[in-house]
Amino acid sequence: MVKKKTLVIGASENPQRYSNMAIKKLALNNHPIVAVGNKAGIVDEIPIQTEVLDTADINTVTLYIGPKHQAKYFDIIASLQPKRIIFNPGTENKELELLAEKNNIEVVHGCTLVMLSTGQF
Template identity: 45%
Template sequence: MKRTVIIGSNPKTNNYAFMAAERLQSHGHEFIPLGISEGQVLGKIILNMYDKPEINEVDTITLYINPHRQIEWYDYILSLKPKRIIFNPGTENQQLKKLAEAQGIICEEACTLVMLSVGNF
């Protein structure tokens, strides 16, 4: 299935990034929680973005951080070489989208939760 990096992961169960992890897992997709919060998501340790961990074979990055906070991570996000980036509601960013598309990355302004529920993830 699609290896998905969830940027903005958080151990709070009422957080949309956490809900996306639950939904991804229930649909059989591997997820990798990445963020600045410490803790776990469904038994997986949240990787610290400040460490810029190497993550290989990324199909999708789904964003749960606002456009202003994305700026410092542009180079790192692009270095993960995803096939696509999903800009969830409130994360839309034309600057990052333009940089990503210039590298052949598909960009979608959509909701990961909705995409999974209707079967077009």
């Protein structure tokens, strides 16, 4: 299985948040993770940073923040040139989708957790 370095935007230490579950499941599947959230923290030894510091070889960006909080990441995502962006339920954003398409980034409407569980990640 190809390991896909994944940027999780909206990472949280709260174990009831889907971003937290996704970080754990990505780690379980040995995908390298860059976790970014509002507050610095840690999830199963994966540090949560408050800004995107590790920008090398990001394959996938998975979103866990609503559209009104995404704008500050537009330029960062475009500069990373990931292969795809996963819009988890509730994160859909037409403006970011258009930016992604303009930069030849695949847009996926799905759930990272389901994709990992079904081997579609």
